[in-house]
Structure formats: C-alpha cells, structure tokens
Amino acid sequence: MENDKNSQKIVDYIGNFARKHSLFVLAYGTGCGAIEIPATMTSRYDAERFGIRGAATPRQADVLLITGYLSTKTLKRVIRVYEQMQEPKYVIGFGSCTVNGGMYYDSYNTINGLDQYIPVDVYINGCMPRPEAVISGFVKLQELIMAGKANNGEKYRENLEHYRSNQKKIIKNWKMPDYNW
Amino acid sequence: MSFIDLKGMLQPLGAVKQLFKKPHTIQYPYETNKASDNYRGLHFNDLDQCIGCGNCSTICQNDAIDMISLDNIDGKKGDSGLRPRIDNGRCCWCALCVDVCPTGSLNLTKDYIFVTDNPNDFLLTPGLDNPDAKDRLSYTCDMNTSLSLYDRVPMRELDGKERVKSFAEVVLGYSEEEARAEADRCISCGLCTEACPENMHIPEYINAIARGNDDDALRIIYDNNPLPEMCGKVCTRVCEDVCALQVRGEAVAIRWLKRYATETAPTVEMIKEIVDPKIEEPNGFSVGIVGAGPAGLTAAYYLALKGYDVTIYEAQAHAGGMIMYGIPKYRFPLESIDKQIQYMESIGVKIKYNTKVGKDITFDEIYTNNDAVFVGIGLQNPWNIGIKNEDSPGVISAIEYLKIINSDETYDVGKKVAVIGGGNVAIDGARVSARFGADVTILYRRRVEDMPADWEEIEGAEHEGINIVPQAIPTRIIKDEKTGKVIGIEYLKAKMVAEDGGRPRPVAIEGSETIYECDTVIGAIGQQADFDWLPENYKEDLIIERGKIQVNDLRQTGVTKIFAGGDSVKYGNSDAISAIADGFNAVKGIDKLLLK
Amino acid sequence: MEDLGLKIFGAILTTIMAFTVGMTYGGIVRKLTARVQNRYGPPVYQNFLDLLKLQSKKTNIAHGFMGHMAPVWIIIAAVTVLMFIPILNGNLWFPNLSFHGDLIFLLYMMVFGSLGMALGAGQTGNPNSAIGVTRGLSQMVGYEIPFVLALVALMIQFQTTSVQDLTQVQHETGVWNAFANPFAFLAALLASLGMFRYSPFDIVGAPAELASGPVSEFGGKYLGTMMSGGAVFAFIKLTLYVHLFFGGAGNPDDSGILATLAGIGILLVKTFLLYMIPVFYGWINPRYRTEQAIRYFWGWPTALGIVGVLWAVFFN
C-alpha cells in the first residue's frame, strides 16, 4: 500500500512537472483580452520560455483562456470547446469581465460570473491584463499544477449537474450532445 | 515557376543576423519592465485625505465602486465616514474616478498584477488593503487635469468706490447663466447637508437649478427653510466650509445659488404659487412665540403649516429680529425681509408688533393661554470692551449703531472711526460707517486670517477702503478733556505666541503703544441675551448657563411646555441658520409634545 | 544466429537514438527559431516535456478503430523503416536489417506511415482533417516524383538498390554522391524541403487554414505517439539522406567504441546540418498553396531529377 502511494506520488510528480512546463493554449480569442495574447506569445514577452504555445484545436490544448467577457452565443461554443479538451485541462479567466461582469455587467448578452458555467483555475486582474500579468497568471497556474490543485476537469465532471443547469438557464436552445469525454 | 531566385536565396542572411543578436525579450518574471509613470493600475486611496464624498462611486459607469464604512473611520462634518471599495471584477481602469475625485485622494498605482484562484478576492478597499502602494502612485490627478471645476463663478458686485456712496445692495446676484454654471459644479455629494444646522436639501436644489427647474429648487428650499431669502444673502454658510470642492479649490457658492433661487420668485404671490404650501386643517392647539427673529419665524411657519394657531410677540415695530436690525441694508435690503414676513402672514402666522413681553404682556399670560411656548429672543445686549473711558460719548456698540441706522435714524460718527473686533458685526459697523463717509480702521487682536468674519466681508471692507490693523490690543480710549468726546484710541501691538494645542494667542509687546486718532469708537466684541423680562420662577426652571438657555435636541427647555431657540440658546452656532434649525426642530418637539 | 542478442540490442539502441535525436533536433530548432525571432524560446528539452505531458493526459478520446490505430501504425512504420536504414556504415552495433532492405522497399514503407495517418484522420469526420489528408497526399505526389527520380538516378549510376551498398560505394571511392551526381542530389534536396513539411510546404497542418490538419482530432496519448513517430521519421529521413548523398558515417572496418562514437558524432553533425536547410528555408518563407507547391516540385526539382537520371545513364 505504502509503496503504491509513493509510486503514485512519483508518477504524479513527474506528470505534474511535465504538465507545468508544457501548457498548450487553445487559440480561441473569445473576447478583447485576446489582443494581448499575441504580445505575450511574441518576442517581447515570449511565453514560449515557459513551454506555453498555441494549440490549434481543443483536442490538443491544455489551457483555455477566456479572454474577457463571454456573450451567450460564445458561451455555447466555449462549453463545447471546453468539453472537447482532454483532461487535465485548465481555464484562465482574463480581466474583470470573467469575475463579475466587468464593464458589461448590465449587458443583456454577456454573462457575468464565468465560474458559474465552467470551473476556473486562475483569474487575472486587469482590463486588459498586461502581458506581464498574463505571465503571472500562467506562473500561478504552474504553481497550482505543481501543488496538484488544478483539477478543473474533475471538478466539472463531479459538479456537472450544477454547471449544466446554469448553462441551460442561459442557453435557450441546447442543440448539443450532452457531455462526451 | 522560376527556380528559387537569387534575391530569395539571399534573404535569409538578413534574418540570420538576428541569431546573434541579443533578444529584446523581457524575461518577466525574472526581470521586470516597470510600468510607466502614468500607468493606470490598481487603486490607492489616501484614507485620511478622502472625505467619502462618493463622487468616484457615482462616475463609475461599471458600478464597480461601493462606499462602505470602515472600522477605524468615523464620520464627522465634512466627512461621510464612508470609503470607496473597488470591485475589481467590474473595474475597467478608466480612471474617471481619479479624474473626478475632488480631494485627489484616490489615485492609481503602478501595481497591476493581481492573480488569484478565488473570484471573491476581487474586492479591494484601496488604502486599507494596500497601504504600501502609496509609494507607487502613477496616475494621479491635480487641479488642472481634474474634471472637477474648482473655480467658482465670480459673483458680480458693485465696485468698492461705488458702493460706499449708498446702501444699495453690494452683491448683484447670479444671472441665470451664471447660476446654471455654478450649480453645475456641484458634485451632489451631500456633505454640506450634514454641516448645515438646518440640514437643507442642498444637492437637490442645486441640481434642480442645474437642470433649469428653478421652481423645484425653491420648493425644495422651502421644505425646511422658510427664510431662504435671508439665508441666500447673509447666511454664515458653514456648508461651504465642508464642500468637497473646497478641499482643493473653491466651494460651490451654495448661498448665492439659494439666493438665485429666491430671486426667481420676486413677489409673495409667486412664492406662494410656486411653493404651494399645504396648510393642514387647524388642529386646535395654539402656540405662543416670543420674538420674531429667524427662530421664531421658522417655528411659526412650520407650526402654521401643521395647523397650529400661532402668535408671535415682537417687541420691535418690525419683525426679523437681528436680521432686521443687526444687518446693514446693503447686505440685506428691507424689501426682502418684508416679503418674507408677508409670505408668513399669508399662510396664517399672526405677529403682534411692539409687544414687549414683560411690559406689554406678561409671560405668564402667554404661558397659560397657549399649549406651548417658543422663546427665540436672541442676543441684544452688547458686551463691554472693558477698557478705560468706555462710557464716553462717541463710544458705541456696533449692535446699537446698526440698530439706529436700520431704524432710519441718524448717528454721526464723524470723520474717523475705529472699530474694535473682527467678527461680522464689526465689519458691518465699519462698512456702514464708511457709507457715511468716514475713514474707518478696524483694530483686531489677532491676525487677519484669524478673523471670524466671512472672508468675503473682509475683502469687501478692504475694497471699500477700510483699513484693518491686525494684532492690535486696545488699551484705552482717549477723550478730549474739555468736551469729553472721544479723540482717539491707544493700542498695543501684539505678537502671536503659539500655544500648545491651541490657536496662537496675541501677546502685547511692551512699549509699542500707538495712538489712533478718531471721532468714534465702535465696539463689536459680542453680545448677550437679556432675560430681564422673564419671571424669576421660570428662570430657575429654564436652566440658564452663561447667559444661554439649555435645551435638548428638540429644543425643549427645562420646562416641558417651553421650547427655545436662536442665539439665546446653547445649541449650535450663534447665527441665523442655527436659529432656523432651532425653530424647525422645536416644531418637531412641539409636535411630539402635543400630538404625540 | 549467435548475434541475435546483439541485433536486438542494436535495434533497441537504434530506436532510442533515433527518437532522442529526432526530439532533440526539434528542440534545438525551436530554440534557434526563437533566436531568429528575437526571443529566447523554450529550453532544448521542451519537446520531451511536451511528449511527457501528452502521454500523461488523463483522458484521451479516439474516433473509431482507425483513430486508435493511426498513431500505432505510424510508430510501427517508423520503427520498421528505421530497421532497414544503416545507421552507421557497417557498424556491428547498429546492423539492424540494413543489409536486407533496399530503396524501393524504403520508399514504400515511408508512405506507409502517412497512409496510417490518412486513415485515422479520415475516420474523425473533421473536414479539416479530410482536407489536410488530401493536401498531404497531393503534396506527397508532388515531392515523390523528384525524389524517386533522384533515387533512380543513383540506382542506375551505381547499379544497386541497397542503401548499404550506396554508402559503401561512397566510403570506398571517397566521393560523395552529392558530387557524383549533383543533379540527383539537388532534386532530392529540393524534394526534402517538402518531406520535412516546413514552410513553404507546411500545407498539411497549415494552422491558419486547417487548424492543425489531419491531427486536428488527436490529442493526448495519440498525439504524443504521433509526435514520437514524427521524431523517428525525421531522423530516418536525415540519416537516409546522409547515407545516400553525404558519404554516410562510420567506418565499416572498425566497430570499436571510439570509432562508433566518432561515427555517431559525424552522423549527428551531418544530419543536423542537413536538417538546418529546410528549417532555414522555413524561417523566411510563407506557405505555398497546394497547387503552387505541386507545381513547384514538378518544375525545377523534377527537371533536375530527369537530368540526374540522364547523367547517370549517359555519363557512367
């Protein structure tokens, strides 16, 4: 037993170490924060130093960046994309909008609290977050991964009922297959 | 399709050069790029400087700023005791809150990194949560860049040389345009309402003026002040002292705006039409009021509105009390007070003139015939200057002097006049004297900036050629041995000595005696109430301390049925607006006593 | 049969080396690319971390049987081809099956991997994958022609289809085939640009056009396996080129440790330099459209290939 635990620990450690240093970010600019992503990824800030690079499709991606507000129309796609991502997966919420609606708090078309619809690992403050802040967010995510606290996918699966009911409250026409892993 | 052309082959060389260049990457987080000096990062609020006006909260289009009360900050006059808290889940760092902050306490810093996994962490009380951010302020706002308008619309006045020729009103009042512009400056925080003894609805009526609804403004004013015309002209306006704009600039001219609002209704009929007071059915109670000063009139007005049968007993031939007799006509013309009194009478207030209580009618009679009594007698007896030869002819108290002048009688002050004192009454005395062609000098113990008079009054006096001698302690009045008339006054120069925990005290400099030759000495160092009319048995029950009647917050005296207000009462300042507040609150007290 | 053990050992060693070198080259290229782009880039071992991460993904989704099989197919194809490639000329440690394979067999086997990918991608139902596969096959048709022509030229010139023999010839004469038949070499070199799928021939997985093309629907372990297969394939192509045109590496007469290491060193240098050509070209060129790419291969490279064949026929 003890041995199993230890070996599991080592496996987790190695896995987490790899995950931490290899974060594939889904290329999905959901909102205005996407404008700082090129800056973060390119030569001035060079996020690739941390192994952060873009992934073109959700299947290959580890990190979903919600770059700001989400309109209800996009939310539907985001849920779809999120569910297509393979675990372990992480979500980073950019800017004010993902926390409490930001400057679109009274808009009829943007959601206010992102964590009601999909679990979020890290929030980055700003409107928009600067590249430095974005990198700080990634560093924080790395810490969480290393500590084993970033278990976004599990959280989602376990509380699927809760998330699903919240999602269906907003998305009136649910023309999607229910969850497929 | 050509083979790779030569140019295409040579291109790489340009790119390969970069291989050997040092990358311009900023290796954050191992090395940091400092945010610019102007960066709009997280907020910082100087909690001591902040007055909790809530302007930031109002301008925030994201509804991101809440005003909350903090544990260690209590409200006081000019400080609501609330402080902004930013919801960083809403903020967009537009810095409009910084640009409208009237005190400049709210600023943005260079901190911009805030990363968390808990969405409930995003409430930030700037200043409390990040006290060390003070050193990293970046986006700040001074008076030039501020959106607040710190400069008051100047009030048009008669020229100094022109106005000493007559008792014409010095202040000309705002034109409509000026009033709108001035009202526009107000940020509607309402800090003034707390400072105002009467708690007038200042932001509301200013807003009404700003939006061009003068009638509404007047209606709002009359809601708790029946003498706005008087207040609009001679109020001591403690409200302006706490104005949020006054912290860095000039306060909103609340008094002048009130004046403007009253000027839009020049006749009694118009006032009545606009204010449209709702007079309730008579409720059968009657109230007797002693003294038709501001306190008495206010009490009478609101009691009458509530259906009481109100009678005022006034010793003089004219209502108004000190504002009638103690304020020169260039500040407050006779027509204005007449208009106000007529309006009062039109809603059913009865005033018995020339009826001095204790002489023409006994207090007992009033006490027994009415269900409640309100005493608003004011301060009539001047204090003595307390120096030699004070009783000589040519020495007069300012209050007496003003009363004489306001009663259209004459008093010859001669060519040169010395006024002792630094309050409004002193300046009034001086300026009235100046209107009679006298050369006036004011002697004041302390410095000019210590003078309790309004700065506008002091300035006005200076414009009218009145000489102010500060730090002068009168020692004796010199009289002509033959005629006994005053020919001068001797004073000592003083130096200001700082005192622990108090304002500097003037100390006479030995041997600095100076003599100022003059024909009249006007003393204006304060007044006291006259309680001679009051039967002895009441005097004990009323509890009079240091010449002032003790009252509770509903202006009820030691005798249940007797309420008191005005300068003769120890509650608030000795000014007209406090008197009005006394009257207004006494109405509440009487209501509570009689109607339960 | 007595050296079967040695053979198995050599095969494992070869596979590990191919994999490691392929991955490391990828890492070095990423680093160098970053430098050209004025930045630092990821650490050289980044590809290993990526692979490790992909392999430690907790959920993996596959679309149907071929979805499962495609990565396996690719890695099998890669290892199989690897077995038939001489790693070091005549070295006892890496003999594998190089004496038995010939060029025609290798050509076939190399397509085998792509075929697996095509079948797997076809089953995902993602239109991007389908289009990517079509493009990939079109491009393959494009570059195979000059490549085959170049090989044919060599085969005619030296009258052999064995890679081992071709290497041995260069070793004996001391003249690299690159100089013995420069036209064939150039044709093969240009075809190699397409083979490595760097710009301007990265039309298969063109991100801005097709997301990531055939692999769009592959994630986790599947992608990781494909990645390893790709790394091995990269090594295969490089080694093959080195052996065909650059005189190979290793001394067939000396299989001592020092000589082996020296041989590996030479191999690495040669392969790396060769690898830098498409990478270098990729840095500075945008992508061709599919038909432009095909037209490119059927232009000068094919012409050079034909000249190479003629050279082989008439000058030898």
Place this chain on the structure above:
Amino acid sequence: MVREKETTLYIGPQHPGITGNMMVKLKVQGDTVVSAATHVGYLHRAFEKLIERRNWIQAFTLLCRFCVPEPDPMELTYARAVEELDNREVPERAKYIRVIVMELARMQSFMLWYAGQSGSAGLYLTPQWSVGDRNYILDLFEDLTGGRIYHMYIWPGGVRRDLPEGWTDKTLRTMDYIEKRLDEYNKILFDNTIFQKRAQGVGIVPKDKAIEWGVVGPVLRGTGIKSDVRIDEPYEVYDKIDFDVPTQEGGDIWARALVRKEEVRQSIRIIRQAIADMPGGAYYNKVSNPMKWTVPAGQAWAKTESVRGEIGFHVTSDGGNKPYRVHVKGAAYTHGVTVLEKILPGQNIADVSFILNSLGVCPPEIER
C-alpha cells in the same frame, strides 16, 4: 470534369486563422470555395444599448472597446461627433496631440495587421518581430495615457492629459527605430517571391464595384481609388500637415499590402511633422461637471480614417445627460459581411484567412 462533393467548412469561431471571434461558413468543392456566409454575434456586447445608460463622459470608456486593435479612432470619432453637437472648440494643441495619437494607433494596428497577414500566409518570423516591436509603440501609449491597449485618452473637448516630459523625444527615437525595422520586415515579407505569388491576383475587389459595395480605406485605395477621410474631410489638423495618400491598382491582396506598407511610412512622416509643429497652450477645453453635462439635442455624423478605413459615428442627443442613440459604423461592417461574401467564392480555402486579414475584418466592429 467530375463534380466534386460540396463540403461545409466552418472557419471559426475557434480557429487559428480567424481574425477574431467570428465564423465564416464555407461551402467548398475540393479546395475551392463555392459560397461563403459570415456569422457574427459572438462578441456582441450591446454597446449601443449600454451607452444609452451611460452619460456623455462615461460613454467614452466603453467606446474604445468597439474594436480592440484600434481604440483611438473610436474615441476620436465619438469626441468629434459630440463636439459638433455641443459646439465645443478644441484647443489647437489637443488637435496636434490627437493627430499623433491617431497615427501611432495606425502604426500599432499596422504592426498587428502585418503579423496577421504574414502569419496567415504561414510566415511566422515577421509576426514575432512586428508584434514584438509593436510593444515599443504601446510603451509610448503607456507613457502618454497610462494604458497599453485601451487608452481612453481622447474625449470630447480635447485630450485627457498633456504630453509627459520627454515624450516627444522618445517618440522620435521610436520612430527612427521602427523605420529601420520596417526595412527589415519588408525584406522578408514584401521581397519574398512566395508571398508575392500568394498575394497577387487573390481576393480581388473590382474597382468599378468597390465604392458601391461600401469598401473603404486601404482596401478601396488598393483598387486605385484615392479616398481618405483625412483629405476628403480634413479633421483636426490634417489639412496643415503634408502627407501622401498612397494608392495601388489591382484590388488584390498584394495591392492592399503595398498601400498599407506605404501608409505606415506616411504615419511616421505625419508624427514627425506634428511633433515639430506642436503649439503650446491648453490641451483640454473642460466640459462642465461630467455628471451633469448635457448636450444640445440634435444629430451628428462624424467620420474618421482608421487603419481599416472610414469609421462613422451617428450620435443622437435628446438634450439630456446621456446619449440618446449612438450608432457606429466601422470599416469591417461592410468588409466583413457583404464584401467578404462577394469575393470569397472562387478562392482557394488556403486564402480565406489571408483575405480576412487583408480586408481588415474585425468582428467586434460588426456586431459591437
């Protein structure tokens, strides 16, 4: 020839080739697009509704978010519309500062376009360079306005802050640097034969239809028609500044790229002139208390030349302290829907993203 099966291909909303959060639904036969339909609304934030709830000053913080890559033209156009309604004079210095800000905005947006155009063609070197160098322009903005992306700097009556000390020198230095770097980029991208082959003859906007289709800005100039709000209806101080409006014949991606390439040079030229001619004095004509500010009733239509073309604001006031209606027309409104749907059929799917970038389609501007 055998008629190939039609496939439906969705470019976006999650797609590396899309220029924002939008979707182009393509019907393709093989590699050829048969028909295209733009689907937008993924970024709809209801700005125009929200502005009706904000007062005149508050509105300007929302406005700059209309189109993320170029917030400043939005601010300027709104400010100009409101100034027209309010009869508000702008100090001369503010006008010069506005011109500089506009041209810097044009440059930074150009750098992004450069990256997009190059990246969508598969060349990843210049994007790294240009987006990296774009930060130097953003640094200037940061010094000037306090924000990197959203500047919220130009507002009705002038600009928010005066130029910081030493800012003009820094700007000139940056201009020199950028100019030098542009040469390097151009060697890689514009001199590249493959890029030329890709860009020439692709995505042609016909010259005779261009104006009717509502094409504006560099795309229109790429068809050979000289049209630029800066010279047609000079605003701020563009009439006092000497600059050229480049045009190119052809109407294809290559022509548009050449127009933009030349335009950014002109921007540098304008900035240098504006800095040299900068007058002193006030930079802001204070509006009254922002919370109470009312604007006389009326309607105003203001146009500005942004990097992608004409941006128009139709502002309606009912005399209150809030805008009654603000309607924004960005360049992408026509480019992203009508023009795109018209020119995509017949193109190769490899060029879709290429064309999107070249038209400057910015989805948030379409749906707002």
Place this chain on the structure above:
Amino acid sequence: MTDLVKENILLNAVTSAFKIEGKVIRDRRVEVHADKNTVSSILLFAKKQLGYIHMNHMTCIDWIEQGEFELVYTIYHPVDKLTLFVKTRIDREIPVMENIDTIWDHANTYEREMREMFGIEFPGLVGEHDFILEDWDQIPPMRKEFDTHKYAAETFYTRPGREDAKDVREELSKRSGTVVPDFAKKYSRE
C-alpha cells in the same frame, strides 16, 4: 468658411424633385426629410442621377415618446465630398420599411441588424433571421422599452459580497436625521 453653394444646389435638386423638406446642416452635410414611401426613389435618384454612389451608413433611432422609428440613410458623394442624410419616420407599431438592398448590397447587413435589433420588417429581405443574437425570445433589444440592466440582473449571476455598500447621501441624512422629500429625490445623485 465656404458659402455652402454646393450644399444648396444639392438641397434644391433633391427637394424640388420630390417636393420634400430639407436643410443644410453645415458644410458638407445636407439632410432631407422624406415620406417612407419615397425613400427608395430618393436614394435611387441620388445614386443614379446625382452620383451619391456610396452609402456610408443607415441607422434607426427609436423615438419612443413620439411612437416612431426614425431611419437615417447617410449617403456620400465621393467626388463632391458631400454627405446627404435622408431621414424618414415610420410608425413604431407597424414597423415596416422598404428594402433597399437592391440599390446597395450592403444595406442588406444594416437591414438584417435592424430587423433583429428593432424589429423592423423589410419585405423581401434575404438572410438568416439570427444575425447577431441567437435564440432571442425577448422584445428586440435595442428598443427603448427593453431594460437591459433589469434583464441582465435577472438572467445573469451577480457575485455576492457587495451588499454592505452604502449610499453617501442616505448615510448623511440618516446621521443628521433628515428626510429628503419625495419630490426632491429625483434631483438626488443617482
């Protein structure tokens, strides 16, 4: 300042041809007010006869108090550099307007947006009904009577933790014990 010659010529040309009202707003800006039925012929006339070949913009303003939608067509002459506004008002209860996407193709986009945002019908308009919104089941959102704040507050989540916020004015009047009368409250700070 120019003397607005071109502008007046344009105004005369349009007003005399259709017997409608109009005015020159300022240099380069001319507006005419037309009946809803003549709008398309005015636009066609302006495009074909006067050379106003560029349609800049088309907008709708909801005058809820008058019960009307105001439609503004902004068209532009690329040579004369003049802008002509054709304004018309249609009944808010029966919001139907002529479709002009046969004159300018991109009018289609504007009209689809208006159909969605204001509920104005354009007979003969092609294109999917959902342009920007998706599955919208409320009244068209840009209409003035639609309260977006209320809708958002009801539909979306508001993060708790801010309930302790106080209003400065209320706090002050509470402390000083005064009551702001109801008729004055509309002047209080929002």
